[in-house]
Amino acid sequence: MIAALNRVVGFIDDHLTEEIDVAALTSELGTTEYHLRRMFSSLSGMPLSEYIRRRRMTVAAAEVLTGDAELLGIAVRYGYGSTEAFGRAFRAVHGVSPGDARRAGGPLRTQPQLRFRLTVEGNSPMDTRIADRPTFRLIGHAARVPLIYEGANPHIQAHIAALPVSEHDRLKALSDTEPAGLLQVSDDVDPDSTEGSELTYLHGVAITEGTPAPSDLDAIEVPAGTWAVFRIQGAYPAALQTTWAATATDWFPSNPWRLRPGPSIVAVLDRAADFSTATCELWLPVEREAS
Known part of the structure; x- marks a missing residue:
């Protein structure tokens, strides 16, 4: 996966003035666009499209500042149909318009070319199993919420708090297959995993x-x-979020599996009364990498 990401980065730099077909590129690399986008955003901290x-x-x-070319010509070369569209993209990155940057010589914000490296430390073993599951259903109460990476998601907390205690008991009584117990389900997640983008959260079984x-x-x-199931024990939700990040930085680059489209599921197996600590299972839908 690390080699594939670096080849994608190199391809992007070689074709910055062309339309980049990520789906075709990932197919040539023997992976999928879905998996590559998820791994890219997890490891780089930004969506592939933003990079x-x-x-x-x-x-x-560099062309705006050092060249004499008209701004429209530069805009068209980089895939924009007008100076207005190019100007919006330029301002979003640099904070100034192309015209102002040309007159004043900046300021500019540079995005260096990324290089991905795998650092193996071996001090954080991951308790993982692979599970093949037949078709099943997830049922419960769903809501659209923004994606938040660190700390508790207040939108999810409010959604769960609005449910009466009796409804939690009712849901648990309906559970009859793995993943067992009350589940925290994230579905319809932006493939780039952009923080703040909306997803479907389901509290159910x-x-x-x-x-x-x-x-x-x-x-x-x-x-x-097939599912990769990661067992986590510790502070909640910190330990869960740390493990989730480690699946991208440690586990997927070191194992012959890739993410496939589908919901991610957190099963809370045991927890402290105040939910400060918990034992959980993180279920991620996977498939074998092409050989």
């Missing part, structure tokens, strides 16, 4: 394909497939 935009504007800035579900509950159909 492409920053690199284009970094290189374009898993049931088998043939189990009838109450009509008042939201449902997510989950096709048969």
